[in-house]
Amino acid sequence: RKEPPEGSHTFASGWGVLKYGDVDDPERLQGVYLDTISMKKCQDIYEDKKIYHGQICTYSEGKDTCRMDSGGPLVWNQQLLGIVSWGKDCGKKYPGVYISVPSYLKWIYSEKMSLKN
Numbered sequence: 001r002k003e004p005p006e007g008s009h010t011f012a013s014g015w016g017v018l019k020y021g022d023v024d025d026p027e028r029l030q031g032v033y034l035d036t037i038s039m040k041k042c043q044d045i046y047e048d049k050k051i052y053h054g055q056i057c058t059y060s061e062g063k064d065t066c067r068m069d070s071g072g073p074l075v076w077n078q079q080l081l082g083i084v085s086w087g088k089d090c091g092k093k094y095p096g097v098y099i100s101v102p103s104y105l106k107w108i109y110s111e112k113m114s115l116k117n
Contacts, residue, residue, distance in 0.1 A: 012031065
């Protein structure tokens with residue numbers, strides 16, 4: 001599998017807070033539509049943090065996953081694309097950063113096979 005092109009529409013879900021500064025968790029599972037951005041654009045925004053190969057960035061103005069959403073899914077074309085990792089200010093001005101599942105598929109399969117043996 002490959003990663004989507006820049007501007008692809010994805011969907012993230014989780015049980016985290018609804019906005020930066022909230023302390024109460026929602027009573028229902030939440031979801032948000034987000035667009036992918038290039039690693040270069042993501043790195044330009046996060047000047048002080050390193051964006052690595054194996055990460056995916058999304059940005060849709062004013063939208064993102066938030067505190068306590070880490071570990072949740074990022075879906076594209078009805079397939080798991082990423083795992084919520086980190087961000088800043090819950091999407092106010094910064095992209096969300098996800099672990100790219102396609103980048104780790106070979107490792108995931110090898111770990112799965114080692115468990116069978």
